[in-house]
Amino acid sequence: MNGSVTISHDELQAWLVDRIAFYLDRPPENIDPTVELARYGIDSVYAISIISDIEDHLQVEVDVAEARKRETVTALTDYLLELTG
Amino acid sequence: MERQVPAELSPAHRIAADLDAYLGDPMDDEAGPFSYKAIVEAEERDEIPAGAVDAVRAWGFPAYLVPSRLGGRLTTLEELFFVTRGISRRSVTVAVMYGSGLLAVNPVWLWGSERQRATVADGLLRGDLACFGVSEADHGSDVMASESQADQEGDDLLLNGTKWPVGNATRGRFVTTYAKTGSRDFSLLLVDKRELAPDCWSVLPPVRTVGLRGHDLSGVMFMDARVPADCVIGRRGSGLVQTLKTLQITRTAIAALSVGTIDAVVRIGMEYSRHRTLYGTDIYHIPVIRDHLVKAHLDLLIAECVAIPVTRALTVAPGRLSLWSSIVKYFVPVMGEEVVANIGTVLAARGYLREGVAHGVFQKLQRDHAIASIFEGTTHVNLANVAGQLPFLIGSSDGEEAEDDQAEELLDDLFRWTRTPPTWEPDGRILQLTNEGLDEIGRRFEATAEEVLTAASTHAAPGVAAELKELIGGIAGLRAKLVAGIRAAEGDTSSVAALARARRYCEIHAMVSCMRTWLHNRRDFGGPFADGAWLVLCLQRLLQRTQPDTVLSEEFLPSLEEAMFRTFDERRWFSLLSLAEDDRPVRPSEE
Numbered sequence: 001m002n003g004s005v006t007i008s009h010d011e012l013q014a015w016l017v018d019r020i021a022f023y024l025d026r027p028p029e030n031i032d033p034t035v036e037l038a039r040y041g042i043d044s045v046y047a048i049s050i051i052s053d054i055e056d057h058l059q060v061e062v063d064v065a066e067a068r069k070r071e072t073v074t075a076l077t078d079y080l081l082e083l084t085g
Numbered sequence: 086m087e088r089q090v091p092a093e094l095s096p097a098h099r100i101a102a103d104l105d106a107y108l109g110d111p112m113d114d115e116a117g118p119f120s121y122k123a124i125v126e127a128e129e130r131d132e133i134p135a136g137a138v139d140a141v142r143a144w145g146f147p148a149y150l151v152p153s154r155l156g157g158r159l160t161t162l163e164e165l166f167f168v169t170r171g172i173s174r175r176s177v178t179v180a181v182m183y184g185s186g187l188l189a190v191n192p193v194w195l196w197g198s199e200r201q202r203a204t205v206a207d208g209l210l211r212g213d214l215a216c217f218g219v220s221e222a223d224h225g226s227d228v229m230a231s232e233s234q235a236d237q238e239g240d241d242l243l244l245n246g247t248k249w250p251v252g253n254a255t256r257g258r259f260v261t262t263y264a265k266t267g268s269r270d271f272s273l274l275l276v277d278k279r280e281l282a283p284d285c286w287s288v289l290p291p292v293r294t295v296g297l298r299g300h301d302l303s304g305v306m307f308m309d310a311r312v313p314a315d316c317v318i319g320r321r322g323s324g325l326v327q328t329l330k331t332l333q334i335t336r337t338a339i340a341a342l343s344v345g346t347i348d349a350v351v352r353i354g355m356e357y358s359r360h361r362t363l364y365g366t367d368i369y370h371i372p373v374i375r376d377h378l379v380k381a382h383l384d385l386l387i388a389e390c391v392a393i394p395v396t397r398a399l400t401v402a403p404g405r406l407s408l409w410s411s412i413v414k415y416f417v418p419v420m421g422e423e424v425v426a427n428i429g430t431v432l433a434a435r436g437y438l439r440e441g442v443a444h445g446v447f448q449k450l451q452r453d454h455a456i457a458s459i460f461e462g463t464t465h466v467n468l469a470n471v472a473g474q475l476p477f478l479i480g481s482s483d484g485e486e487a488e489d490d491q492a493e494e495l496l497d498d499l500f501r502w503t504r505t506p507p508t509w510e511p512d513g514r515i516l517q518l519t520n521e522g523l524d525e526i527g528r529r530f531e532a533t534a535e536e537v538l539t540a541a542s543t544h545a546a547p548g549v550a551a552e553l554k555e556l557i558g559g560i561a562g563l564r565a566k567l568v569a570g571i572r573a574a575e576g577d578t579s580s581v582a583a584l585a586r587a588r589r590y591c592e593i594h595a596m597v598s599c600m601r602t603w604l605h606n607r608r609d610f611g612g613p614f615a616d617g618a619w620l621v622l623c624l625q626r627l628l629q630r631t632q633p634d635t636v637l638s639e640e641f642l643p644s645l646e647e648a649m650f651r652t653f654d655e656r657r658w659f660s661l662l663s664l665a666e667d668d669r670p671v672r673p674s675e676e
Contacts, residue, residue: 022320022322022323023323023326024326024517024518025319025323025326025327025330025513025514025516026514026517027514035521038477039477039519039521039522040517040518040519040521041407041473041517041518041519043473045229045325048269049269052268052269
């Protein structure tokens with residue numbers, strides 16, 4: 001780590017869960033970060049919205065195809081931390 | 086075993102009977118605006134019969150669009166389904182007018198502020214209509230491409246865009262408008278035409294359609310229309326998820342248009358076949374005519390088995406509605422179209438006339454019903470919804486599925502006609518975009534099959550158990566093949582083959598629904614219903630979809646035909662209820 005990480009794993013994961021809960025219109029506490037997002041109905045349309053939100057929030061460019069390979073919130077969080085790390 | 090006090094049907098049955106008596110027998114020329122005579126005559130002028138809307142209003146139908154907590158009479162979707170079925174067997178057009186209104190106001194019930202809810206409830210109860218302004222001419226089901234836009238200007242939003250085609254767009258007071266409220270966000274706006282400046286909106290001319298003539302299908306255009314920012318329904322940016330969830334409710338209700346239409350065309354087909362004499366006898370005795378009518382009647386019974394539990398799911402298992410509503414919306418309208426086509430061959434030339442048998446209403450029913458498989462998500466959109474969920478419906482369900490006794494309790498709530506579902510307390514957040522792999526109807530196939538075979542071996546009529554055993558063995562084979570196919574497809578959920586798998590999943594769902602309907606009602610219903618012969622026939626009928634050579638067991642047909650003719654003679658709804666023992670289960674009395 002080079003010290004440029006400004007967001008912790010837990011913070012980022014909580015923020016992501018919040019966004020996904022918003023798009024699904026359900027309480028964040030009902031989102032399990034280890035469950036595949038597709039199971040909740042996050043399809044390609046939503047994926048693009050969420051990735052755009054991430055880019056705005058973290059100020060990084062995210063490769064959509066790469067990001068979509070991460071199937072759960074936990075996996076996506078790890079991937080994003082690598083990007084910003 | 087001693088016979089207990091007969092159980093009482095849920096209130097939906099009483100309400101529907103009341104409406105039916107109020108509107109009169111459509112075959113009777115003197116029945117007023119809801120006679121086929123008046124309906125056909127008015128349609129020739131592109132109109133709904135004078136007095137029809139007033140009659141429905143006077144009976145109180147608009148109150149069935151408003152939840153009881155807000156002063157209306159909408160307590161369960163089952164009740165609305167029954168009422169809609171009653172109207173649809175006369176005029177799908179009138180049913181669609183109110184159905185489009187319900188689609189528009191459901192987001193207000195589900196996510197609206199108390200003030201929005203009160204305004205809309207008050208308007209609807211006074212007879213105002215609402216319309217759902219989502220469609221745009223160039224974008225069809227692709228709502229993310231929607232161009233209408235609402236931009237912040239001070240405390241207000243400035244709305245621009247054209248919504249077309251939209252049911253009730255001209256007559257409707259409230260326009261639930263889907264518009265862009267951010268770079269990627271869409272919201273639903275509650276627009277009250279009465280609050281708009283006159284020069285900032287206009288309506289588009291009526292669209293000429295094949296059916297539903299007399300229904301206000303038009304459009305609405307907003308030009309710098311200033312609306313208060315608090316007209317957004319729920320949270321800004323959640324318009325897409327709200328639209329998808331709202332559709333689950335009306336998609337389920339649309340099956341009532343089909344069941345009502347099936348009832349109407351079977352009645353017309355029977356009337357004709359018993360009075361038309363060819364080759365020295367009435368044409369019901371021609372084997373192929375009888376075959377069409379018996380099958381159409383079975384299709385109606387199947388539609389009841391499939392649709393009714395899902396209407397009850399809104400308050401019994403709302404989280405399951407994403408999958409189940411799409412199954413109903415695919416399956417029942419498509420079956421309705423097949424029934425209409427088959428009755429068309431019974432009527433032959435008479436079905437092609439705009440006069441004669443039942444005043445020539447058949448061709449109108451056919452044209453009107455065609456909307457059922459098109460609007461609120463086409464057949465393909467709904468099959469795609471099912472296809473997308475299939476991989477999760479076959480995986481391991483350890484720890485996810487409710488315990489056996491809980492699942493059995495849930496199924497009893499869904500399928501047992503004498504149970505009254507809880508009152509609907511609208512809350513958008515309890516509806517979900519997917520079932521997350523949960524499906525107590527489809528996934529409990531083996532438990533259901535076992536229960537059916539056990540019950541049949543001691544309680545069914547002679548020969549039924551053996552027949553069921555063979556049929557269920559065949560269905561289990563189909564199901565195993567489907568599961569293997571889904572697995573082998575490795576997540577392909579969008580190809581033509583994936584849609585075919587979704588179709589098969591829906592067919593098996595329908596078969597299980599018939600089995601469950603028998604299991605949960607046989608004690609309350611008694612009579613030929615409990616004997617289970619109808620279940621054999623319905624499963625055979627459903628198997629004909631995959632195995633066209635399947636034949637209906639001739640020895641089980643007489644009891645079905647007896648009920649069918651008796652229902653026809655008594656001018657009552659064709660229904661599974663006609664197979665129950667006399668006076669069982671009891672119809673609920675007035676409140």
